[in-house]
Amino acid sequence: MIQYEMASHGYDDTDITAIKTIPGDKAFGIGVINGKDIVVESPETVAAGIRKVLGAVNPERLAVFTDCTLTGIKHIVAKRKLSSIVEGARIVRVELEGTR
């Protein structure tokens, strides 16, 4: 699996284009939480980022990560960011499973 920060890059189109070139037998880990930002990403923001990457990687190859370190933010903020990862992934998972 290749894991790459996306949230702090704003899910840039250049990155999306590059991700499309990852071989199909490799999984991709999307970073959805910017550890340099003290504002907690909402689950809806995380979900929107995941949806954008799903245009480049199929869902069976996708895992959801932070961008990088969380050591630079306060504990209470960090835990809420973790919660947004889980809730944002859940929103998209429900959408995907609803289409099957």
Add this chain to the structure above:
Amino acid sequence: MKALLQDKLLPTTIVGSYPRALFLRGKVFPLTGPQSPEFPSFETRTLYRNAVALAIKDMTDVGLDVVTDGCQHYESDTDYEQGEIFHFYLDRLEGFRPYGSNLSAGHFHNIPVYRPTCVGPIGWVRPIFKPIVEAVVEQTDKPAKIQAAVGPATMSALIDDHHYGDIKALSMDLARALNQELKDITARGVGIVQFAEVLTFFDPADWVIDCINTAFEGVDAYKVIHRKASRVSPSCGARRCSRGCGTSTAT
């Protein structure tokens, strides 16, 4: 992670580090070379394990599918916590000395963290992440991932080399050492291993890919490469990096 991807869409985790518990201060692991004791005291050992337990509790509370140690050994109560990333692992290999000139990396210039300084052949002589792995597996039955160091290619660009005179030879010996460490981590019950190859210092070249593959060769775990800090491009980014993973046994 492979099983998770098969069993559940969009499994969740973090790269590795999490804010440190306030009661844990300073260095956890002594940096006095390969002969360092695992912990400087039983008090430090207990404080460290409690901090890892709290980090895992938070990850478990919110429902992450894969937990980590939260990298509680990073000195994130100080301004220079990233020093642990560069020093902890290398200090416990043969071939390094624990002082040197100040480090500059990317947009960080002349920070008071010494450059790892290579003064002899690099070799793996002891388990390094063992106390970290033990703290994690004791606390959870969930799948766990260990972020094991900066990768050999990236690290070789930051090392002050007084021995090899050849960055490729230096990085390949680092890769062989990391390979032994990843096997040791896996043997202790961790099913997901990861290292960071930032790769902003080079155009990803075949020798970089060889390093990644050497580090992962024969490691019986799910393998993750963490990239960061630079925007990838179709011409020099994920495509080449992914080829590296593609030619290894990584899945």
